[in-house]
Amino acid sequence: MAEGFKIDQRHGKSRVRVARVWRPHSGGHVMVEWEVDVSLFSDCLPSYTSDDNSSIVATDSMKNTVYGKAKECTEELTLERFALLLARHFTNYYPQVTGAIVSIVEKPWERVLIDGKPHSHGFKLGSELHTTEVTMKKCGAVNIISGLKNLSLLKTTQSGFEGFVRDKYTLLPDTRERIVATEVTSSWRYKFANISQIPPAPFCFRQRYNEVKKVLSDTFFGPVDTGVYSPSVQNTLYLMATAVLNRFQEIEWVHLRMPNLHFLPVNMSSKENPNMVKFADDVYLPTSEPHGTIQATISRAMSKL
Ligand SMILES: O=c1[nH]c(=O)c2[nH]c(=O)[nH]c2[nH]1
Numbered sequence: 001m002a003e004g005f006k007i008d009q010r011h012g013k014s015r016v017r018v019a020r021v022w023r024p025h026s027g028g029h030v031m032v033e034w035e036v037d038v039s040l041f042s043d044c045l046p047s048y049t050s051d052d053n054s055s056i057v058a059t060d061s062m063k064n065t066v067y068g069k070a071k072e073c074t075e076e077l078t079l080e081r082f083a084l085l086l087a088r089h090f091t092n093y094y095p096q097v098t099g100a101i102v103s104i105v106e107k108p109w110e111r112v113l114i115d116g117k118p119h120s121h122g123f124k125l126g127s128e129l130h131t132t133e134v135t136m137k138k139c140g141a142v143n144i145i146s147g148l149k150n151l152s153l154l155k156t157t158q159s160g161f162e163g164f165v166r167d168k169y170t171l172l173p174d175t176r177e178r179i180v181a182t183e184v185t186s187s188w189r190y191k192f193a194n195i196s197q198i199p200p201a202p203f204c205f206r207q208r209y210n211e212v213k214k215v216l217s218d219t220f221f222g223p224v225d226t227g228v229y230s231p232s233v234q235n236t237l238y239l240m241a242t243a244v245l246n247r248f249q250e251i252e253w254v255h256l257r258m259p260n261l262h263f264l265p266v267n268m269s270s271k272e273n274p275n276m277v278k279f280a281d282d283v284y285l286p287t288s289e290p291h292g293t294i295q296a297t298i299s300r301a302m303s304k305l
Contacts, residue, residue, distance in 0.1 A: 003049060007045060007048055009041075009044075009045075009048065010039045010040060010041045010042070010101075011039065011040060011042075011044075011056075011059060012037065012038040012039030012040055012059060012062060012101075013036075013037070013038050013059040013060075013062040013063045013066075014037045015035055015036075015037065016035070016036040016037070016038070016062075016063050016066045017033070017034070017035050017036075018033075018034050018036060018066055018067060018070050019031060019032065019033040019034070020032050020034075020070045020073065022074075022075070022076045027120075028111065028118060028119070028120040028121060029120060029121040030076045031109060031123060032079070032106060032107075032109070033106065033107040033109060034079055034082070034104050034105070034106055034107070035104065035105045035107075036066050036083075036086070036102065036103070036104050037101075037102070037103040037104075038059075038062045038063075038065075038066070038086065038090070038100065038101075038102055039100070039101045039102075040057060040062070040090055040094075040097050040099070040100050041097065041098045041099035041100070042055070042056075042057060042094065042096045042097040042098065043055060043096040043098065044056045044057075044096060055096050057090075057094055057096075057097065062090070065086065065089065065090070066086065069082070069085060069086055069089065070082075073085070078204065078205040078206045079104040079106050079130060079131075079132050079205075080132045080134065080144060080146060080205035081205065082104065083102040083103070083104050083132050083133075083134035084102075084134055084136070084142070084144075084195065084198065086100070086102045087100040087101075087102045087134050087135070087136035087142075088136065088140075088195065090102075091136050091137065091138045092138075097138070098137065098138050099135065099136060099137045099138065100134075100135070100136050101133065101134070101135045102133070102134045102136075103131070103132065103133040103134075104131070104132050105129050105130075105131050105149075106129065106130040106131070107125065107129070108125060108126035108127060108128055108129060108130070109123040109124070109125060109126070110123060110124055110125070110126045111123055112124050127150050127151075127152065128148050128149065128150050128151045128213065129148065129149040129150055130146070130147075130148060130206070130209050131146065131147040131148065131149060131187070132144065132145065132146045132147070132205075133145045133146075133187075136195070140194050140195040140196060141193060141194055142192060142193065142194060142195055142198070143189070143193075144189065144190040144192060144198075145187050145188065145189050145190075146187065146188060146190065146205065146208075146209060147185070147186050147187030147188065147255075148184070148185070148186050148209065148212070148213055149185050150183060150185075151183065151184040151185075151186070151213065151216065151217065152181070152182070152183045152184075153181070153182055153183075153184060153217055153220050153221070154179065154180070154181035154182075154261075155179070155180055155181075155220075155221060155227060155230075156179055157177060157179075157227070157281075158222065158227040158228060158229050158230060159177075159178050159179065159180035159229070159230040160174075160175050160176035160177060160178060160229070160230070160231060161174070161175060161178065161231070161232055162174035162175060162176065162231075177281055178263070179263035179284060180230055180233065180236075180260070181260075181261040181263060181286075182220075182233065182258040182259055182260060182261060183258075183259055183261065184216060184256060184257070184258055185256075185257040185258075186212070186216065186254065186255060186256050186257070187254075187255045188212065188244065188251045188252075188253065188254045188255070189251065189252045189253050190250055190251060190252070191250055191251070191252040192250070208248065208250075211247070211248070212244055212248065212251075215240075215243050215244050215247055216240045216243075216244065216256075218243075219236075219239050219240045219243040220236060220240055233258055233260050233292065233294045234294055234296075236258075237256050237258050237294055237295075237296055238296070238298065240256060241254040241256050241296065241298035242298060245298065245299070245300060252299060252300075253297055253298065253299035254297070254298050254299075255295070255296070255297040255298075256295060256296060256298075257293065257294075257295040258293075258294050258295065259291045259292065259293050259294075260291055260292030260293070260294060261286070261287070261288055261291050262286075262287050262291060262292070263284035263285070263286050263287070264284060264285040264286075264287060265279035265281075265283075265284060265285075266279055266283040266284060266285050267279045
């Protein structure tokens with residue numbers, strides 16, 4: 001309480017960009033590029049209510065810590081473990097820091113293949129982003145939410161939408177044949193509640209991220225030759241999320257946000273040429289605005305026992 005007001009505050013550094021290269025004696029170089037956000041819950045109320053900054057951990061020091069810790073990490077590590085390490089440092093080292101949130105987005109640098117052979121030190125940019133947000137309290141309680149962004153998926157058939165509400169504003173016809181395209185953003189919570197519960201190697205957050213991404217996209221597409229019919233983005237989203245929960249017990253919930261990026265049928269006509277372009281599931285107008293947005297968080301129902 002300060003002068004009759006309540007303050008809910010935290011401070012930190014955003015968009016700290018760092019790249020780390022590991023050069024093992026044998027095998028190729030390994031590199032990551034991360035954008036790190038740090039935010040600290042700390043007891044520094046006098047800095048808000050007066051000119052006393054004596055308890056502030058400078059955001060400049062937070063930024064420097066990111067580079068210092070990256071230097072100290074002589075072994076390759078995942079963004080989740082780097083976020084945990086930073087959060088542990090901030091909450092352990094500074095008496096006034098009661099909690100920390102460390103968020104990291106990894107840029108998708110992928111090893112280049114030349115004639116099918118992995119290059120020892122060449123990388124190209126892929127498209128999906130791996131994300132994490134680690135919240136830690138001084139006592140070691142953690143909340144680890146990882147995710148992905150920019151997973152663009154499309155199928156040219158095996159999608160429809162029918163039987164929805166019809167009223168005086170409804171123009172959309174029922175269809176069992178359309179393109180469905182989306183750019184998936186997902187996040188999921190690992191159920192490790194304390195730093196002591198986080199499994200050591202061989203459990204690998206990067207491997208889990210790749211597996212979750214594969215389960216999501218495999219479920220979206222279905223078998224290679226027949227696919228799987230999608231009656232709505234809603235149903236496909238549900239099947240994707242539940243496939244992840246069924247496969248990975250250490251994931252507590254999955255959030256999916258899936259824009260419905262419409263591909264509109266093209267029909268063009270004039271008085272002279274009434275059938276200039278008559279849509280036959282062939283020519284579409286791809287759009288990004290406006291688009292539908294379907295999102296849900298799916299978790300396991302509590303057992304009745
Ligand atoms: O899969 C869909 N879900 C919707 O909620 C919706 N709404 C709409 O116009 N088209 C679609 N498609």
